[in-house]
Amino acid sequence: MARPRTFAPDAALARIKDAFWEKGYEGTSMQDIEAATGLKKQSLYRLFGDKRQMYLAALRHYEENEIRKAAELLETPGTAKERFAGFFGHFIDDALKTGDRRGCFLCNAAVDQAQVDKETLRQVHRIMEQVARLFERVLATSKPYDTDAELTTKKAAHLMASYLGLRVLIKAGWPEDYLRLSARAAVEAV
Amino acid sequence: MARPRTFAPDAALARIKDAFWEKGYEGTSMQDIEAATGLKKQSLYRLFGDKRQMYLAALRHYEENEIRKAAELLETPGTAKERFAGFFGHFIDDALKTGDRRGCFLCNAAVDQAQVDKETLRQVHRIMEQVARLFERVLATSKPYDTDAELTTKKAAHLMASYLGLRVLIKAGWPEDYLRLSARAAVEAV
DNA sequence: CCAATTTGTTACTGATTGGTCCGAAATTCG
DNA sequence: CGAATTTCGGACCAATCAGTAACAAATTGG
Numbered sequence: 026m027a028r029p030r031t032f033a034p035d036a037a038l039a040r041i042k043d044a045f046w047e048k049g050y051e052g053t054s055m056q057d058i059e060a061a062t063g064l065k066k067q068s069l070y071r072l073f074g075d076k077r078q079m080y081l082a083a084l085r086h087y088e089e090n091e092i093r094k095a096a097e098l099l100e101t102p103g104t105a106k107e108r109f110a111g112f113f114g115h116f117i118d119d120a121l122k123t124g125d126r127r128g129c130f131l132c133n134a135a136v137d138q139a140q141v142d143k144e145t146l147r148q149v150h151r152i153m154e155q156v157a158r159l160f161e162r163v164l165a166t167s168k169p170y171d172t173d174a175e176l177t178t179k180k181a182a183h184l185m186a187s188y189l190g191l192r193v194l195i196k197a198g199w200p201e202d203y204l205r206l207s208a209r210a211a212v213e214a215v
Numbered sequence: 216m217a218r219p220r221t222f223a224p225d226a227a228l229a230r231i232k233d234a235f236w237e238k239g240y241e242g243t244s245m246q247d248i249e250a251a252t253g254l255k256k257q258s259l260y261r262l263f264g265d266k267r268q269m270y271l272a273a274l275r276h277y278e279e280n281e282i283r284k285a286a287e288l289l290e291t292p293g294t295a296k297e298r299f300a301g302f303f304g305h306f307i308d309d310a311l312k313t314g315d316r317r318g319c320f321l322c323n324a325a326v327d328q329a330q331v332d333k334e335t336l337r338q339v340h341r342i343m344e345q346v347a348r349l350f351e352r353v354l355a356t357s358k359p360y361d362t363d364a365e366l367t368t369k370k371a372a373h374l375m376a377s378y379l380g381l382r383v384l385i386k387a388g389w390p391e392d393y394l395r396l397s398a399r400a401a402v403e404a405v
Numbered sequence: 406c407c408a409a410t411t412t413g414t415t416a417c418t419g420a421t422t423g424g425t426c427c428g429a430a431a432t433t434c435g
Numbered sequence: 436c437g438a439a440t441t442t443c444g445g446a447c448c449a450a451t452c453a454g455t456a457a458c459a460a461a462t463t464g465g
Binding site: 244246257266 | 421422
């Protein structure tokens with residue numbers, strides 16, 4: 026009884042995520058979002074509410090797609106060191122291969138919006154906690170099978186910082202060798 | 216022969232730095248800067264050029280003040296581990312005590328402007344390199360007196376990532392215990 | 406085929422953006 | 436004191452911001 030929409034909302038959201046990911050919240054105008062999605066404002070507002078809700082939806086999309094993909098990267102056989110080496114190496118490879126310097130959307134959001142918007146802060150913290158738990162799971166389920174919970178948490182906390190820091194180093198334009206060194210040291214500490 | 220200015224340019228720049236530091240480049244309007252400095256646009260533009268130059272000047276001010284202060288934090292007696300433990304601990308203490316969640320301006324700039332503006336990228340990278348060299352110097356001049364240059368570089372690269380990551384964790388609202396764990400692990404890897 | 410309903414599109418809103426112009430106030434040197 | 440010079444302050448600029456209202460096109464159910 027109604028005209029069906031001519032676009033896939035999820036595909037549009039993926040584009041919105043890309044836009045915010047690249048330029049940040051304030052750096053992305055509604056015009057940018059229109060261009061990225063090929064949709065007009067009215068459709069966007071009807072679908073997502075306002076700009077802030079689009080940002081939060083983009084963050085959720087990042088969680089459900091990119092973070093999920095990253096989690097799968099850790100689902101490999103091998104020792105904990107090997108698994109994390111592959112994980113860290115992937116982001117370096119990717120940045121060098123595609124020249125993608127957008128960094129980690131989660132980290133970007135923490136830096137440029139978590140301060141301004143409490144809901145963003147909550148979401149960022151929640152998703153980061155998820156990642157930390159994932160790291161702990163990997164440490165506990167692969168050689169040398171950490172059993173001390175406190176030690177595991179500490180290692181995971183260190184890996185979190187190392188991961189976020191690495192992605193900032195990538196954004197700051199450090200050369201490949203330096204990134205590899207940093208990643209190697211992080212993994213060796215596991 | 217001319218009317219003297221009624222404010223100290225450096226003090227004004229310090230305020231501008233604070234504004235950008237807190238809200239980022241796009242998040243800070245000229246109105247915000249007027250309010251922060253107590254100066255009018257005309258004076259600001261005459262003194263610094265345009266908004267982008269104000270940002271770059273603020274970055275330099277950060278380098279010459281905050282980074283310098285941080286460097287002095289490392290100028291303590293003790294082993295390398297002790298010196299870095301004090302260094303990392305300071306930022307955690309400070310964030311908890313003052314509630315200051317602005318993070319590291321250098322890291323913020325890398326995340327939100329290095330991508331957009333090449334000069335910012337250059338400056339950020341240059342200053343970060345300075346910090347990395349400082350870390351290497353500390354590793355080489357305190358127990359256990361690292362002599363292998365490659366190992367020293369690797370440790371410094373790891374400390375850089377750990378430092379930047381820690382400051383992102385702080386922005387993301389992680390609790391004190393977690394921050395301390397992360398810092399402790401980073402220091403232990405030295 | 407027609408009425409109901411939801412889509413997409415155009416035009417517009419008031420507010421704010423970074424930046425400029427120009428006159429008035431103030432200070433120093435002659 | 437007076438001329439030169441510079442700072443300061445408000446008005447002003449076009450462009451852009453996020454968001455809205457109103458209208459036309461399209462599709463489905465009756």
